[in-house]
Amino acid sequence: MEEDTVLVALGGNALKGGHDSQHFPELDKACQALAELAPCRLIITHGNGPQIGQLAMHEVNQKTTTLDELGAESEGLLGYKIEQELSNRLDTARVTTVLTRVEVDADDDSFNKPEKPIGPYLPQELARELRAKHNWQFARKNGKYRRIVPSPQPLEILQLEAIRVLLDAQHCVICAGGGGIPVIRNREGNIQGVEAVIDKDLTSALLARQINASYFYLITDVEGVFRHWDSPKQELLQKVRPEDLQKMDFPEGSMGPKVQAACDFVNQTGGTACIGSLENIQDVLSARSGTRITANAQELA
Known part of the structure; x- marks a missing residue:
């Protein structure tokens, strides 16, 4: 081997x-x-x-800090x-x-329909506050809420x-942690991170x-x-x-x-x-x- x-x-x-x-x-x-x-x-x-x-x-x-930067x-x-x-x-x-x-x-369907959960489950009031403050989206399960994000x-x-x-x-190589940092090519052909x-x-x-x-x-x-x-x-x-x-x-x-x-x-x-x-x-x-x-x-x- x-x-x-x-x-x-x-x-x-x-x-x-x-x-x-x-x-x-x-x-x-x-x-x-x-x-x-x-x-x-x-x-x-x-x-x-x-x-x-x-x-x-x-x-x-x-x-x-944006989600790609946190990644x-x-x-x-x-x-x-x-x-x-x-x-x-x-x-x-x-x-x-x-x-x-x-x-x-950049046109991946997940950007219009985020489904990947991250972070802890939160009470309804805090989820509402974060949705209003940061435009985060949440999914409900068993009366609690968890943030959902795109997963292209x-x-x-x-x-x-x-x-x-x-x-x-x-070398032993450690890489692609967390699936890697998500980036797209913009209209100018430059690479930029995405949430x-x-x-x-x-x-x-x-x-x-x-x-x-x-x-x-x-x-x-x-x-x-x-x-x-x-x-x-x-x-x-x-x-x-x-x-x-x-x-x-x-x-x-x-x-x-x-x-x-x-x-x-x-x-x-x-x-x-x-x-x-x-x-x-x-x-x-x-x-x-x-x-x-x-x-x-x-x-x-």
Whole structure:
């Protein structure tokens, strides 16, 4: 496996902070397992959902920082934390974080119909106040309100060539945190940030395809993909073909994007994807836990 290119996507909820947004108790476990992959060409992406939500709430009084800037802030924070932990374990300076811009379509439907939730649930009065003050949009669930923002499809990773150069120089690369910083090209052809959050799993799948990864791991806070989830008949799928997964229904806000990302990767590259938990990350990375998605008949046997 040493010559393989491996992309590991760490879920934002799996790396949720401890008592505040600066402490990440699960990061040590993740980096211990990731260090064992260091002989491979290793790319690490990560979510930022809890962090960007917290940062956005800190801005409620001033509203001086835009959502793309908050994305860059959280990408830098988490990238630094992962880089520090991993480089200490590997005893090498060849662990590099790349602040990553990702181009999206300015006419993406999500800008007219935001659906991605960020931040905490809020009481109705506070949600009304923030809607009036900042023009934020909210979705209601169980009597409480949560901010929703656009989540456009990722089209192009602007730092792709830099990531390739670093991989060829035997660096472990941490990039595309939180799905990357969303940008568009304006009428003058210049790049500008937009108020949105790109789905981390979709950007990770795009990157995995473009760097021709052999393995794509999606690390989250559940054991894997289940048939009949949250019912008495629920069953963990250990090995499955992408076409079989695509016939099933999964929640849009959680497992759905991961399944889509994994299936897109396998269908377009012939590689292997795996979805599993941070708690069992070492077993997931060594094919002893999680759900393995592959079109390879030998792996399915």
